[in-house]
């Protein structure tokens with residue numbers, strides 16, 4: 001019996017079917033692929049391409065995309081520092097459940113603060129939080145501007161836009177870095193291939 005946060009008198013309930021049983025069933029190991037980077041850096045593109053590639057290999061993956069989650073799970077949150085922290089905390093907890101279910105959970109959020117991403121890492125079993133940094137220059141993201149948000153931010157019509165007037169803290173020790181080679185961004189398939197290669201090498205794509 002213990003107290004957790006505001007909950008008191010709560011107990012942990014064990015079930016007879018555990019993570020290892022589910023992993024055996026799925027022939028894979030649950031983990032979280034956490035994709036971080038500026039708006040327009042290619043997070044959703046990588047998440048979807050990776051999801052498709054894993055699906056084609058009969059691996060069960062699920063994408064948690066920041067933009068999509070803000071339509072439901074996190075619709076009460078905005079873009080203040082506190083709200084972004086709560087956003088990442090909440091999505092990190094959901095990602096942890098997906099990984100425990102045995103899935104390859106692909107979380108794609110700006111997640112601008114290092115300490116928030118590190119907190120997510122801290123609640124997952126050793127080695128099963130795989131941080132992927134979309135290391136794309138702001139100029140490229142701004143030139144892409146698929147939703148026109150950078151333009152609005154530059155015009156002062158969106159306040160606190162990441163990379164313009166709000167911070168982004170790049171990872172110091174990420175597992176995977178996606179970056180331009182000779183000024184060229186790798187194709188979506190090449191980006192996904194880099195992550196699949198890592199998952200294969202570390203044994204996540206087998207039971």
Ligand SMILES: Nc1ncnc2c1ncn2[C@@H]1O[C@H](COP(=O)(O)OS(=O)(=O)O)[C@@H](OP(=O)(O)O)[C@H]1O
Nearest residue numbers: 039040066067079084087109110111112160161162
């Ligand atoms: N102020 C501000 N700053 C950054 N982004 C903004 C902002 N306002 C709206 N948007 C849109 O919200 C998407 C980012 O949501 P996230 O949940 O990933 O953000 S965060 O991790 O909580 O920082 C982001 O999506 P992506 O472009 O896919 O990154 C934007 O479409």
Ligand SMILES: Nc1ncnc2c1ncn2[C@@H]1O[C@H](COP(=O)(O)OP(=O)(O)O)[C@@H](O)[C@H]1O
Nearest residue numbers: 038039040041042043044045144146186187188
């Ligand atoms: N590897 C890539 N090569 C070329 N264009 C890309 C690549 N990745 C993303 N894009 C394009 O860049 C834009 C932003 O990508 P998106 O995945 O929506 O970024 P984010 O989710 O980080 O905001 C989209 O128009 C997308 O088609």
